[in-house]
Amino acid sequence: MIKLFVTDLDGTLLGQDHYIKNEDVDALKKMIEHGTPLAVASGRMDHEISEVLKRVGVNGHRVSQNGAFVFDNQNKPVHAKTFDPDLARRIVHEIDAEPMVKTVSTADETFTKEHSHWIDLISEQMFHDIIVKPELHELIGTKVTPSKITLHGEESDVIKAADKVARTFGEEIDSFISHETCVDMMPKNINKQSGLKKLIEGLGLAPEEVACVGDSFNDVSMFEMTPHSYVMSTARDEVKEKAGTVVDHVHEAIEDLDKKGLLKKQEQVVDV
Known part of the structure; x- marks a missing residue:
């Protein structure tokens, strides 16, 4: 069962001029409502990730600057690393x-x-x-x-x-x-995988309980940490070969996980 879904921003969830597809927004909201948390792992700054989450209308864990800074979804600092x-x-x-x-x-x-x-x-x-x-x-x-x-x-x-x-x-x-x-x-040793590992250690999750989607070379490290990796069809071939499944949109990755029975389902309320 997937207990954390991770998305990259630029070229993945975030398009040119900060455009976000409505289908991706809807899929993320539904996924979270059904019990699977979201994390954003990006080369962008933490405040930029927070702004994107605000625009999508959801809360999420944040791995910023390729793993240099990590915050959980309660805004608690998990990790920070700067240059000597x-x-x-x-x-x-x-x-x-x-x-x-x-x-x-x-x-x-x-x-x-x-x-x-x-x-x-x-x-x-x-x-x-x-x-x-x-x-x-x-x-x-x-x-x-x-x-x-x-x-x-x-x-x-x-x-x-x-x-x-x-x-x-x-x-x-x-x-x-x-x-x-x-x-x-x-x-050294700062990348999306290292940042996500710090995050999931604190959450008590195993790498195989994580799914991720990205599009560039800085996403390869997180592709390598889990068997549930998705890459955008616009990515270079060298990046595509590192991921498990090619998709055109973020919502397609979520839909694929759902079809495989790997996402939580919202419990049905039965009237007695």
């Missing part, structure tokens, strides 16, 4: 010459060194503005505590950057493509 300051400074220094947009995220803010058209485009897809700080590098480790460092750009540049980051920092960090336009760099 020296490592963060070394990363931003190393990537400074890359011809891509760089952002540094803390628990609740996103910073960059200089404004550009790309920054405006990125901000439009966020639920908050990116703060421009020309002196950003000097602030890291003092007034800015990074939890995620990101390179943004065209898909072809992102693929090359992801490979270079992996070669440069090796086993020191976790890094992955979280969207076709960005590469996320995280503290």
Whole structure:
């Protein structure tokens, strides 16, 4: 029996310009009403996940910034991890010459060194503005505590950057493509699987009691923790091969679990 359903946001539940399908909203609400809790696992910040849950009209557990921060559905902090300051400074220094947009995220803010058209485009897809700080590098480790460092750009540049980051920092960090336009760099052993494991440990659940759906490379770690994994049909082939079932929408994953008898049914009230 599935005791926790986990969804990614961008490219999965959340479309362009924050669009959410009515069918997905209805399926999530019905699932929760029947007794299966929801968790959102995203590269986005916790306050952004909270805003999406508010728009959907449901409560849920939250795994934000690819596992850096975890809150349960009672808003209780479960886990938090940020970069070692020296490592963060070394990363931003190393990537400074890359011809891509760089952002540094803390628990609740996103910073960059200089404004550009790309920054405006990125901000439009966020639920908050990116703060421009020309002196950003000097602030890291003092007034800015990074939890995620990101390179943004065209898909072809992102693929090359992801490979270079992996070669440069090796086993020191976790890094992955979280969207076709960005590469996320995280503290070591911080990913969606590690965040979800912290969550389910506190809930007393086993990995096989979890189902998940996502669409990108940062979702692969959670695909690997459970046999009940779903991937969006728009995902790259390398991501699809890591999941159990391909779907077009979140509600299709929920419907498939229901057909398999893996979701709780609302108890029928019988008049006596």
